[in-house]
Amino acid sequence: MKLSKIITVISTLVGVGVALFVLLKFHPESMLRKEEPAAQQIKRISGKEEFESVITVDEITVTAKNVISTGVFRLKAWESPYQKTSRRGIRRKRTEVVKNYWDFMDIYNEYYLLECPDGTYILAQLPHSLVKEIKKTGNVTLPVGKKDALPQTAKSYLSDICNQYGASTKGVLYVFDDEWYKDHSFQILLIRFGVAIVALFAVAVCLNLLGDKVFLKKSQEE
Secondary structure: OOHHHHHHHHHHHHHHHHHHHHHHHOOOHHHHOOOOOOOOOOEEEOOHHHHHOOOOOOOEEEEEOEEEEEEEEEEOOOOOOEEEOOOOOOEEEOOOEEEOOOOOOOOEEEEEEEEOOOOOEEEEEOOHHHHHHHHHHOOEEOOOEEEEOOOHHHHHHHHHHHHHHOOOOOOEEEOOOHHHHHHHHHHHHHHHHHHHHHHHHHHHHHHHHHHHHHHHHHHHHO
16 A cells, blocks of 8 residues: 555544544533523532432532542433334334443433532533533532432442442432423534534544655655
């Protein structure tokens, strides 16, 4: 294989790798929506014990001191539980709960452990922008949420890390506005893939030009 083709192949592969990284890490929701902290009249949870006593109809929030990734994900509430697998319209049921999953299509929400004001931990599902803010600054008051049930599969996957941090598996703090995300899911998908494609071509072209300039020139001089 000629050197120029090798440079092109390597540049393209690196570009694809960068594009996949963008798909995993880039979440443009914060460009479209600002997550506001819950109003003062919303009940604030101090810790695990108080959270366990909450009923599912209550509107609640918490001021999170820290957030820990669990690597366990649940299918987003606004995503279809089925996916089309052929032109004949055959549909296959999606797995509701997955573990250590590379979610390139961004159809799952991760479970996190939130550190409450009293130092105890509860399970939560919340937007990526809030996760980043908590990790960066700590002491972030979340938007209005509710207590949601935890599927049995999720309980099984989360049991070890919950035992490690003393967190309860009797519920999860759910902080997503399902209606807004359902209405904007396609727009978010287009932005993510658009940025990934731009990253792919930008990296591939730059590396290809750089490779031609460095290696081809050196080869010609020899």
